Amino acid sequence: NAGVMQNPRHLVRRRGQEARLRCSPMKGHSHVYWYRQLPEEGLKFMVYLQKENIIDESGMPKERFSAEFPKEGPSILRIQQVVRGDSAAYFCASSPRGAREKLFFGSGTQLSVL
Amino acid sequence: DAKTTQPNSMESNEEEPVHLPCNHSTISGTDYIHWYRQLPSQGPEYVIHGLTSNVNNRMASLAIAEDRKSSTLILHRATLRDAAVYYCILQPSSNTGKLIFGQGTTLQVKP
Numbered sequence: 001n002a003g004v005m006q007n008p009r010h011l012v013r014r015r016g017q018e019a020r021l022r023c024s025p026m027k028g029h030s031h032v033y034w035y036r037q038l039p040e041e042g043l044k045f046m047v048y049l050q051k052e053n054i055i056d057e058s059g060m061p062k063e064r065f066s067a068e069f070p071k072e073g074p075s076i077l078r079i080q081q082v083v084r085g086d087s088a089a090y091f092c093a094s095s096p097r098g099a100r101e102k103l104f105f106g107s108g109t110q111l112s113v114l
Numbered sequence: 115d116a117k118t119t120q121p122n123s124m125e126s127n128e129e130e131p132v133h134l135p136c137n138h139s140t141i142s143g144t145d146y147i148h149w150y151r152q153l154p155s156q157g158p159e160y161v162i163h164g165l166t167s168n169v170n171n172r173m174a175s176l177a178i179a180e181d182r183k184s185s186t187l188i189l190h191r192a193t194l195r196d197a198a199v200y201y202c203i204l205q206p207s208s209n210t211g212k213l214i215f216g217q218g219t220t221l222q223v224k225p
Contacts, residue, residue, distance in 0.1 A: 031211065035215075042201075043152075043158065043213075045213060048211040048212065056212060059212070102148070103160065104160070105158045108156070
């Protein structure tokens with residue numbers, strides 16, 4: 001059973017471009033979570049999604065950031081018009097039945113904004 | 115959100131037990147205590163969790179104080195692969211997946 005798969009592993013964007021980060025949860029998991037880790041800081045919750053629904057987006061920046069988890073396909077974290085401050089490691093996690101379960105994290109996408 | 119306090123860093127010798135403390139004096143009655151660890155350049159990895167009773171699994175043991183205001187993660191025999199940042203996290207009873215990661219404890223294991 002493959003773990004949580006994130007791609008790309010590294011993503012380089014210039015200021016103003018769009019970044020799309022993908023996350024395929026573990027097989028059988030229908031709950032996905034995105035976290036961000038800024039340099040020298042701890043992980044910060046961004047958003048919690050269940051298939052086709054956003055459950056909790058209290059950690060998402062109000063502008064430029066969006067997330068989806070369609071019925072088919074991976075979850076996507078989209079960052080429009082990236083700025084240097086968006087440079088960070090973005091981690092996706094999944095769980096089978098909900099947030100009370102342990103979370104399985106992917107290896108992350110390291111976003112670098114030039 | 116309930117807060118946890120951990121030492122910034124700890125050292126251990128290989129093959130010896132390690133006790134990683136965590137204070138959470140503002141824990142509520144329904145908060146679960148979770149431990150995750152993060153190896154360099156990797157995502158966090160679940161270690162163990164508990165509510166009131168002590169817990170054991172193949173990775174570690176979790177000792178929870180009777181008043182639940184503190185807990186201790188116990189690695190019975192540290193290996194070099196246990197060198198990581200260890201996070202003690204309180205999981206609220208609400209089902210949001212919003213884990214609050216602090217700065218954690220950086221564990222160094224010396225051969």
